[in-house]
Amino acid sequence: MPYLTEPVLPAGSLGRPQPVIPTGDGLLLRPWREPDAPAVYAAFQDPVLRRWHVRAAGSEDEVHGWIEEWNAAWAEERGAQWAVVDAVEDTLLGRVALREIRLDEGVAEVAYWTTAQARGRGVAARATTALSGWALKDVGLHRLELLHSVANEASCRVAGKSGFALEGTKRSSGLHADGWHDMHLHARVQGD
Template sequence: MPPIRHRSLTGPPLPELHGHGLHLRPWDPASGADVETWLRGLRDPQFQRWNTPLRPVTDRRSARESLLARAQSAAEGTSISFRVADARSGTALGHVGVNEIKYHTKAARVGYWVLPEARGQGVATRALLLAAHWALMELALHRLELDHAVGHDASCRIAERCGFRYEGTLRGAIFQEGRHDAFRDAHLHARLATDPEPEPAGP
């Protein structure tokens, strides 16, 4: 496992990323503002249309527990979840995560969402470009995977703009909207460290 900067919940600061007009920093479960933003993002109807978390986030308590779990994963080096904010104002815009980091195969999965008021500004594209570059360069990963529900055309376009090539359809790979007893297909995209670097986007 390569050395990384996140060692413990009380250890050195986790990485912060800057670029494309954005500031990415880890979510803070001790911050009331972060908890509120996380709750609002996961309760958004558009998020819930395309995503069905294993453990639903329905109130401040469950939102804080969700962020605590993500902080623990970051401390263990298995994933890191970034709060996406405007670089100038600091206004929260959304989320991007590098998840299921597997150092033995040099692979991970990525995911993202954007708050309703920030959509249509290229936020997800810019955030994914930053996070993917960090994962491939700083963590020395070789492969990043991204999947989304079939029909989520906006997510498909974001993936392709960020150099994640479409690789096929995963049958019954993710939960149906709002259900844990039914499944739907997903499109699989992936980007390799050896792929050409995508053109920068946004400001």
């Protein structure tokens, strides 16, 4: 059965090397590299980060596999993950990502985390703002969604500072290690 609408973006819209995206204020979003694995493993030992994520890093070898997967997802246009680093020292400060990219619908989900040392410095909001601008303006996605546990007040502040409007609450939709969480749904669309 034919669709009544054309795809928002055709397959191949990301068919180029993953870009480095500057925030304009001292951070870079850059593709992940194999040497990043020890820093990612160390970041996932932080109990605050683990509280809000469903994945744990059991070893640096496991994280090497994640990095391979993240890079493969870009090549397959189904996800895009960036290391958030200090623009001068290349020190890992966090991660920002487009998950569940659906080019035909022009939609993706934004996700992020920061290292313990980077918290309180606006790293997540600055990186999310830069990524969102690139995704909406340069790539041409129509809508970006951002989900977080309603109990994660810091993530809610990041969403607001990054221009994501709170659209509502998805009841009991996120399974965390401590059980089911209600999730806030935020979004940005072209023109926001």
